[in-house]
Each structure stands twice: as C-alpha cells, then as structure tokens.
Amino acid sequence: MTGIELAAWSFPVLLGLIFIRVPIGLAMALCGLVGAYWIYGTPVPLLNQLKQVTFTTFSNYNLSVIPLFLLMGQFAALGGLSRSLFKAAEAWIGHYKGGVAMAAVGACAGFGAICGSSLATAATMGQVALPELRRAGYSGALSTACLAAGGTLGILIPPSVVLVIYAILTEQNIAKLFLAAFIPGILAAIGYIIVISIYVRLKPDSAGRMEPVPMRERWQALAGTWPVIVIFLAVVGGIYSGIFTPTEGAAVGAFGTGLAAWLAGGLNAKTLREAIYGTAIATGMIFMIVLGAGLYNTFLALSQLPQELAQWVIGQGLSPWLVLTLILVIYLLLGCVMDSLSMILLTIPIFFPMIMGLDFGLTPEETAIWFGILVLIVVEVGLITPPVGMNLFVINNLARDVPIVHTYRGVTPFVISDLVRTAILAAVPGITLVALRLTA
Amino acid sequence: MMTTWVFRLARASAIVGGLVLCAITLLSVASITGRALNGFGLGPVPGDFELVEAGTGVAVFLFLPWTYLRGGHATVDLLYNHLPAAMRKAVTLASDVLMLLLWLVLTWRLWAGMWEKREYLETTFILQMPVWWAYALCVVGAVIGCLAYLTKTLIELGLARYPHGWPVPTAGVH
Amino acid sequence: QQITLRVHHFLPAQANVPRLAIEPWAKKIEAESGGRIKVQIFPAMQMGGSPAQLFDQARDGVADVTWTVLGYTPGRFPKMEVFELPFLTPSGERAGEITSRAAWEYAQRFAADEFKDVKLIAVHTHGPGLFHTKQPITGLESVRGMKIRGGTRIVNNMLVKLGATPVGMPVPQVTEALSKGVLDGTTIPWEVGPSLRVHELVKNHTTFAGDRALYNMAFAFSMNKAKYESLPPDLKKVIDDNAGAETSALFGKAMDEGDKAGRDIALKAGNKITQLDLAETQRWLRTASSVEDDWVKEVRGKGIDGAQLIKEASRSKRATRSPSSIWLKPSAGCAPRPASRTIGSKRCAARGSMVRN
Ligand code: NA
Ligand code: NA
Numbered sequence: 029m030t031g032i033e034l035a036a037w038s039f040p041v042l043l044g045l046i047f048i049r050v051p052i053g054l055a056m057a058l059c060g061l062v063g064a065y066w067i068y069g070t071p072v073p074l075l076n077q078l079k080q081v082t083f084t085t086f087s088n089y090n091l092s093v094i095p096l097f098l099l100m101g102q103f104a105a106l107g108g109l110s111r112s113l114f115k116a117a118e119a120w121i122g123h124y125k126g127g128v129a130m131a132a133v134g135a136c137a138g139f140g141a142i143c144g145s146s147l148a149t150a151a152t153m154g155q156v157a158l159p160e161l162r163r164a165g166y167s168g169a170l171s172t173a174c175l176a177a178g179g180t181l182g183i184l185i186p187p188s189v190v191l192v193i194y195a196i197l198t199e200q201n202i203a204k205l206f207l208a209a210f211i212p213g214i215l216a217a218i219g220y221i222i223v224i225s226i227y228v229r230l231k232p233d234s235a236g237r238m239e240p241v242p243m244r245e246r247w248q249a250l251a252g253t254w255p256v257i258v259i260f261l262a263v264v265g266g267i268y269s270g271i272f273t274p275t276e277g278a279a280v281g282a283f284g285t286g287l288a289a290w291l292a293g294g295l296n297a298k299t300l301r302e303a304i305y306g307t308a309i310a311t312g313m314i315f316m317i318v319l320g321a322g323l324y325n326t327f328l329a330l331s332q333l334p335q336e337l338a339q340w341v342i343g344q345g346l347s348p349w350l351v352l353t354l355i356l357v358i359y360l361l362l363g364c365v366m367d368s369l370s371m372i373l374l375t376i377p378i379f380f381p382m383i384m385g386l387d388f389g390l391t392p393e394e395t396a397i398w399f400g401i402l403v404l405i406v407v408e409v410g411l412i413t414p415p416v417g418m419n420l421f422v423i424n425n426l427a428r429d430v431p432i433v434h435t436y437r438g439v440t441p442f443v444i445s446d447l448v449r450t451a452i453l454a455a456v457p458g459i460t461l462v463a464l465r466l467t468a
Numbered sequence: 469m470m471t472t473w474v475f476r477l478a479r480a481s482a483i484v485g486g487l488v489l490c491a492i493t494l495l496s497v498a499s500i501t502g503r504a505l506n507g508f509g510l511g512p513v514p515g516d517f518e519l520v521e522a523g524t525g526v527a528v529f530l531f532l533p534w535t536y537l538r539g540g541h542a543t544v545d546l547l548y549n550h551l552p553a554a555m556r557k558a559v560t561l562a563s564d565v566l567m568l569l570l571w572l573v574l575t576w577r578l579w580a581g582m583w584e585k586r587e588y589l590e591t592t593f594i595l596q597m598p599v600w601w602a603y604a605l606c607v608v609g610a611v612i613g614c615l616a617y618l619t620k621t622l623i624e625l626g627l628a629r630y631p632h633g634w635p636v637p638t639a640g641v642h
Numbered sequence: 643q644q645i646t647l648r649v650h651h652f653l654p655a656q657a658n659v660p661r662l663a664i665e666p667w668a669k670k671i672e673a674e675s676g677g678r679i680k681v682q683i684f685p686a687m688q689m690g691g692s693p694a695q696l697f698d699q700a701r702d703g704v705a706d707v708t709w710t711v712l713g714y715t716p717g718r719f720p721k722m723e724v725f726e727l728p729f730l731t732p733s734g735e736r737a738g739e740i741t742s743r744a745a746w747e748y749a750q751r752f753a754a755d756e757f758k759d760v761k762l763i764a765v766h767t768h769g770p771g772l773f774h775t776k777q778p779i780t781g782l783e784s785v786r787g788m789k790i791r792g793g794t795r796i797v798n799n800m801l802v803k804l805g806a807t808p809v810g811m812p813v814p815q816v817t818e819a820l821s822k823g824v825l826d827g828t829t830i831p832w833e834v835g836p837s838l839r840v841h842e843l844v845k846n847h848t849t850f851a852g853d854r855a856l857y858n859m860a861f862a863f864s865m866n867k868a869k870y871e872s873l874p875p876d877l878k879k880v881i882d883d884n885a886g887a888e889t890s891a892l893f894g895k896a897m898d899e900g901d902k903a904g905r906d907i908a909l910k911a912g913n914k915i916t917q918l919d920l921a922e923t924q925r926w927l928r929t930a931s932s933v934e935d936d937w938v939k940e941v942r943g944k945g946i947d948g949a950q951l952i953k954e955a956s957r958s959k960r961a962t963r964s965p966s967s968i969w970l971k972p973s974a975g976c977a978p979r980p981a982s983r984t985i986g987s988k989r990c991a992a993r994g995s996m997v998r999n
Contacts, residue, residue: 048547590715
C-alpha cells in the first residue's frame with residue numbers, strides 16, 4: 029500500500045474510532061503513530077521523535093495563550109461580569125418583543141469579547157440568563173436556542189481559541205485574524221437578533237413581556253459593565269494596537285478579570301480552586317487534541333497526501349469558488365458530528381494549501397485571513413447543529429425541563445442565519461477584509 | 469484506598485498546574501509593566517518568553533491527569549449509543565487501556581528525552597537554565613497521568629472502585 | 643530500486659536557502675543518481691516537531707536529511723558556538739560563502755565529535771549579523787535599555803554586557819513584537835529581513851568598521867547515518883560528491899544573495915544604514931572580548947580549550963581573507979579611545995561612513 033492510499037484509508041478508520049467514542053485526541057494519536065510506523069517500516073524514528081515532541085508541543089509559546097484565555101473566562105464568571113452584562117442588556121431592550129432573548133445574545137457578544145471559548149460563554153451566560161428568560165415567559169425552545177447560538181459568539185468575536193490554532197497552523201498573524209473576525213462576529217450577533225424578532229412574530233406565545241426599566245436604572249446597569257469594556261479594550265486593543273503579544277494580552281485579561289472577581293468578592297480559595305479545575309479540564313482536553321493532531325498530521329505529511337491532493341485540485345482547473353464551496357460544505361457536514369478544534373487541526377493542513385493555490389483575486393495574506401474567518405464560522409455552526417452540537421448540550425443540560433428535541437427545533441432558524449451569513453461573507457471577501465485594509 | 473489516593477494526587481496536580489498558570493499570568497503582567505516603565509530604569513522580566521513556554525508545558529502535563537479522571541476528553545457519541553451494552557463496555561475499556569499504553573510510552577520517551585537534554589547540557593536562550601529541569605517537572609505530571617490512567621483501567625475492569633464521595637466522570641465533553 | 647530521501651527544514655519553501663541551496667542540491671542529487679534517488683522536501687516543519695529538534699531528527703532517522711540552526715539548542719554544540727562570538731567572522735559581500743567554507747574545514751578538524759552521530763553534508767553560516775533598530779545606534783550608549791532579540795545565546799550575553807535587554811523569542815514572532823513595543827530592535831543578517839518585514843518596522847541598520855561582523859550563526863545540513871550506510875556504493879558517491887566545502891559554500895552563497903536583496907530592500911525603503919567608525923567599533927570590541935573571555939571560561943568547564951578554538955576559527959578564515967586586513971584586536975593598532983564618534987583617528991575612521999538613501 030502506498031503512503032497516499034494508507035492516508036486515504038486512515039480517514040474512515042479515524043472517524044470510525046471517534047464515532048464509537050474513543051477520545052478524539054487518543055484516536056488521532058493512535059492513527060498517526062500506526063500510520064507513521066507503517067511508512068517508516070520501523071518504530072525507531074517514532075520513539076526518538078517522542079522524546080521531545082510532547083514537551084515541545086505543550087510548551088509552544090503561541091499555544092500558551094489558550095490556558096490563559098480559559099482562565100480569563102473562569103475569572104470573568106466569578107466576578108459576575110456575565111451577570112452585569114446581561115442585566116445591562118436586559119435593562120435597555122428587555123421590554124421589546126423578544127427583548128430578553130435579544131439581551132441574552134447581546135450579553136453573549138459582550139462576554140465573547142473577554143472570553144476565548146464558546147463552551148465557556150454558553151455555560152456562563154446560560155447560568156445567568158436562562159432562569160431570567162424562563163421567568164419572563166420565554167419558551168424552552170427559544171430560551172435554550174438563543175443561548176446556544178449566542179454562545180458561539182464566544183469564539184466568533186475575538187479573542188478566540190479557534191483562531192489562535194488556525195493562526196499557528198497557517199503561520200498567520202493572530203492580531204490580524206482577530207481584527208478581521210470582529211465585523212463578522214458583530215454581523216453574527218445582529219443576525220441572531222433578527223432571527224429572534226422574526227421568531228417571536230411567527231410564534232407570539234414563545235416570548236413573554238417585561239416592564240420597561242426607568243432610564244436611571246438603565247444607565248446604572250450600563251455603568252456596571254465597565255470592567256468588561258476596560259478588559260476588552262486592554263486585551264484585544266492591546267494585542268492589536270501594539271502593547272503586547274497575544275499571550276501577554278491573555279495574561280493581562282486573566283489578571284484583569286481575576287482582579288475584578290476579587291474586588292467583587294467572588295474570588296476566594298474555594299472559587300479559585302473551582303476556576304482552576306475548570307481551566308485544567310478544558311486545557312487538558314484541548315492540548316490532548318493538539319498532541320494527537322500533531323502526530324496524525326506528521327503521518328499525513330509523510331504520506332504526501334496533502335501535497336498531492338493540493339496539486340491535483342490545482343491541476344484540475346476547477347473554479348476556485350467551487351472548491352471553496354465544497355470545502356465549506358465538508359466542514360458543515362463534519363460539524364454535525366465533530367467538535368471545532370479537532371476539525372480544524374485535522375483538515376487545515378489539507379485544505380489550506382489547496383485554497384492558497386487558487387486565485388480569488390486577493391493577496392495571499394488576505395486569502396489566508398478571509399478563509400480563516402470562513403472556516404471559523406462554519407466550524408462554529410457545528411456547535412449548534414444536531415445531533416452533536418456541544419452548545420446545545422451545555423444549555424439543554426441547564427434547562428432540565430426542556431427536551432433536547434425542543435432545543436433542536438428552536439435552534440434551526442439560528443443555523444439558517446449562520447448559513448446566510450457564511451454565503452454573504454464567502455461571496456464578498458471585502459466585508460471581512462475591510463477592517464484590515466483600513467488599518468493597513 | 470489506592471483509588472482515593474490517586475484521585476487526590478491528580479486533583480492536587482491540577483491545582484499546582486493552575487498555580488503555575490497564575491504565576492505565568494503575574495510574570496507576564498510584571499514583564500509588560502517593566503517594559504512600559506522602561507524609561508524609569510525598569511525592563512521586562514529577563515527570559516519571560518522561555519519561562520512562559522516552560523511553564524505552560526509543565527502546567528499542561530499537570531492538568532492532563534485530572535482532565536482524564538473527570539472524563540474531560542473530547543468524545544463523540546454518534547454510534548456509541550447505538551452499540552450493544554457489551555460493545556460499549558469493550559470500547560470504553562479499550563480506550564482506557566490504549567490511553568494507558570500511549571501515556572506509558574510517552575512518559576518513557578519523555579524520561580529518555582530528559583536524560584538526553586541533561587547529557588547534551590542544553591540550556592534556554594536567556595536565563596541559560598538547563599532544559600532538562602522543565603522536562604523533569606513534566607515527567608512528574610506524566611507519571612501522575614500514568615497512575616490516573618491505570619486507576620481508570622482498573623476501575624473499568626472491575627478491579628477497583630470509584631472512590632467514595634468523588635465526582636464520577638461526566639459523560640465526556642462530546 | 644528507488645530510494646526516497648526526506649529532507650526536513652523549518653523555513654517556507656520560497657525562502658532564500660531552501661530556494662537557492664536545498665532545492666538545487668536536491669535536483670543535483672536526483673540527476674546525478676540517474677533518478678534512482680528521489681528527494682522529497684518538507685518545508686516549514688511539515689513533518690512535525692520544533693526547529694530545535696531538527697538535528698536530532700536527522701540523527702534518529704525521523705527525517706533522512708535536515709537543515710537546522712545549531713544555536714537553536716544552546717549548549718549542545720559548544721565547539722561550533724565559536725562562530726557566534728562577536729567580531730570573529732568576516733563582514734563583506736561574500737562573507738557568507740567565505741565563512742561557510744571556513745566553517746566546514748573547522749567542523750572537520752575541530753568539532754567532528756559534535757557531528758559524530760550524523761553524516762554531515764554541509765556546515766555553513768549566514769552573512770554578517772547586524773543591528774536593526776527603531777532608534778539609531780550611534781554608540782555603545784545607544785543600546786542601553788533597548789529590548790533586542792539576540793539571534794543566539796552569545797549575542798544575548800553580549801547584549802546584557804552592553805546594558806540592553808535581550809529578549810528570547812522565536813524568529814517568526816519578531817515581526818509582531820517589533821510592530822508593538824515588545825522589541826526595539828533585533829540582530830539578524832540582512833537575508834532574514836524581508837521575510838520578517840523588518841525594513842518596514844525599523845528605520846535604522848547598524849554595522850561596524852573593520853572587516854568583522856557583529857556575530858554569526860552556524861547551520862548544519864545533515865543526513866541520517868544509517869540511511870547513508872544503506873546506500874549502494876555508487877549512490878554513496880553521489881552523496882559524497884555533493885557534501886563538503888563546495889556544498890557548504892553553496893549554502894553560504896544563498897545567504898550572500900539573500901543579504902544583497904535584503905539590503906537593497908531596506909535602502910529602497912529609505913532606511914538609514916550606519917557604519918560605526920573604527921574608534922567607536924573599538925569600544926564594542928572591548929565588550930566583545932570580555933564576552934569571549936567568559937565563553938572561554940565557560941567551555942573550559944566542558945573540557946574544551948576555547949582560546950585555541952578561537953585561534954583556529956580565526957586562522958581558518960585568514961587563509962581566505964585579503965592580507966590587507968585592518969582587523970585589529972582592541973589592544974593594538976588604533977588605540978582605544980574614549981567615546982568619541984565624531985573625532986576618531988583619521989586612519990581608523992576612514993572606513994566609518996554613513997550610507998544614506
Ligand atoms: Na471571544
Ligand atoms: Na454539531
């Protein structure tokens with residue numbers, strides 16, 4: 029069997045292992061090691077490679093931003109920042125039709141600005157907003173769906189762990205990717221708010237009503253969100269404008285949210301322990317996948333499959349837009365059953381050279397950044413597509429009385445808005461790139 | 469009971485990893501502050517980059533045992549739920565055994581790597597700190613990991629039981 | 643039967659050395675073997691691991707051939723480290739080629755034990771290393787307090803002595819770090835500049851009088867020993883014919899070509915290239931010689947006669963250098979004089995000129 033055949037066969041085997049619930053990182057590591065062993069014909073090079081590769085993978089400077097962003101999210105929740113965001117949004121728009129759900133989306137967007145992970149955003153905002161939504165008379169389907177969709181803003185709006193991984197894999201500038209992600213992230217939030225307003229008009233009984241809040245209280249609630257604004261400006265502003273590297277930015281964010289939590293009285297020995305456990309589990313999960321993907325990608329590179337496939341696609345003379353569409357559809361399908369990080373780590377080494385070999389009328393850097401944002405969006409759709417949508421599970425788990433099927437149904441219009449947005453951003457690269465071009 | 473002891477060790481290891489992470493946070497903030505006050509004779513913390521790198525590596529190794537015992541690794545249930553009970557049991561057991569094997573190999577190789585770094589006297593760029601020190605700390609995490617995977621395998625084989633009063637692994641983060 | 647050689651390195655395929663040395667080398671091997679050897683090049687660490695692992699990857703057979711910077715593993719190649727010492731390697735347009743030939747000879751004669759686990763194909767250096775900074779460097783005092791990425795462990799030692807703050811970060815980070823306040827400057831040869839867009843981020847480039855460069859770095863292009871041994875005699879010969887001083891010079895020439903292009907780009911960007919005059923250079927030499935002394939002391943701990951190696955490394959160059967060299971140790975010739983950039987002895991200052999555009 030040639031290396032390329034072996035690599036082609038390894039895909040179904042890997043997916044099979046993953047689908048019967050072998051941990052993803054483990055499955056990728058095993059397939060990678062076995063495949064590389066097959067190609068080398070001896071275990072010696074691999075055993076030697078393993079002397080250093082685990083350590084060098086885990087101690088990569090660029091990856092150190094990930095545990096810090098996770099810690100930052102934990103501290104932000106402890107400091108009540110999620111609550112103050114939701115309260116402020118609710119005070120201003122809660123009395124409109126569907127307003128509390130819209131406020132939840134807005135608060136998710138705000139929290140996304142200081143948290144790099146979708147799951148953390150969904151879980152944190154879910155805890156705060158779900159009881160309020162139910163109390164205001166919103167249906168189980170709409171309440172859980174708007175929070176699951178809102179949770180994806182955690183990663184669509186920078187900072188974003190998925191973008192960090194993409195930047196490392198493709199050697200792109202993290203700060204530029206963050207900047208480019210900003211407008212699509214805002215568009216996502218607007219899209220979700222439009223979905224809610226249509227939803228409550230078509231199904232008027234799915235939303236309750238709230239009394240308007242006096243103007244004075246609105247301003248007070250808004251003022252309560254100042255730590256979020258300060259931290260966001262410090263972190264994302266600092267990373268982009270010039271004061272520090274992404275890792276340092278994440279450290280500033282973790283420090284700032286930690287300080288906010290401590291000042292708010294939310295940080296003590298017990299909550300610090302809980303924050304560390306949460307960070308530890310999420311970090312361990314991500315780095316296990318990164319390690320497995322690294323081993324699997326070594327095998328793929330050895331097999332020459334990515335190189336040959338990219339050559340083949342370029343040689344076919346297919347329309348660049350057709351190739352792009354096919355890739356995005358593959359991500360959407362994979363996203364129904366896989367998580368975002370594994371998908372990116374698994375597929376970018378194959379798809380990225382293909383895309384970079386095609387001509388979209390953009391500079392190579394623009395192509396790389398625009399493609400990164402498109403990939404970010406389509407893999408995040410996977411978080412809210414049935415049957416395996418992590419955000420759906422997280423939120424549904426918080427709402428014991430809502431059957432998962434209701435959540436599935438409620439989230440459908442949000443998925444449609446994601447698809448419409450993807451199509452628009454794919455057709456008009458300028459929307460994604462405008463912020464970059466203006467600041468260049 | 470051995471399992472209680474391993475769970476306690478893995479949890480303590482996660483806490484130590486978390487403290488390392490907090491130290492990285494403070495170090496980076498100190499470094500940025502020093503840099504901002506460059507004009508006042510201060511400067512960034514020497515070797516900040518290499519300390520962040522080594523610290524992250526150590527923290528991740530210390531986190532992994534707890535991730536595993538809490539069932540924190542990413543999994544997909546797509547076909548699993550449709551498998552017969554015996555198959556499910558077999559898959560879970562096989563995963564645990566494979567994880568244990570993988571980590572035994574990784575730990576063994578990490579150990580060998582540590583000796584090699586020691587033998588070659590490799591150092592970091594700025595602080596010229598021996599690289600094997602960081603490896604040694606990682607070995608500690610890796611060994612605790614092996615104990616955790618062994619314990620999990622024994623539990624799955626019915627040779628040991630979950631320690632009383634400890635959270636049973638959540639169903640796995642999808 | 644067909645033999646595949648997997649070549650692994652850390653730069654993108656279109657960078658100078660991969661394009662001007664590794665690819666031509668691969669083509670030549672394929673042609674001279676009559677197509678029996680097929681070379682697969684894996685750029686940008688595609689086969690996994692970090693750049694610091696590359697040497698071991700060749701040793702261990704993870705890849706068949708790797709190209710790596712020996713300074714990425716500080717302490718590992720103490721004898722080759724001599725090339726990193728300040729003001730030891732030549733400057734000039736052909737510096738890369740000249741130093742690379744010298745480095746090959748030196749490695750064969752004095753550092754063979756450091757490469758005993760691999761089949762060495764080429765040992766080479768880059769062109770002259772220099773300062774690229776946001777603020778101009780007019781003298782020793784200018785670098786005080788500057789945050790500078792030093793290319794190697796030794797450069798970092800020197801930066802500390804000069805009162806600068808060395809920042810140890812991976813090369814790809816330099817662009818971002820310069821564009822922010824994280825770095826005030828970096829030491830690299832011209833060749834690396836364009837790919838990091840250094841010319842857009844700093845406006846000042848500083849070199850020195852005399853015919854020596856601020857620093858250099860040694861690279862190795864090495865092959866797995868067992869793989870080499872497994873080749874039939876005629877193919878071994880193909881490898882042997884494409885290993886050695888000439889192959890090392892090929893890499894050095896690629897560096898020189900890259901240097902020229904990098905320097906032209908900086909000039910075109912309207913940047914200022916300053917050459918410090920000889921009087922000022924002498925002051926740097928004093929610092930440099932204390933860095934040298936420290937190094938000699940340090941490697942003595944490893945049972946290495948550093949002073950001897952410095953002598954040999956300098957000698958192996960003298961053979962290829964013009965006899966009219968005005969290179970002088972700080973103690974002789976142009977007397978060290980107090981910090982005076984503007985005055986300086988006429989004879990010594992003759993080479994101190996400012997290149998403007
Ligand atoms: Na975010
Ligand atoms: Na999904």
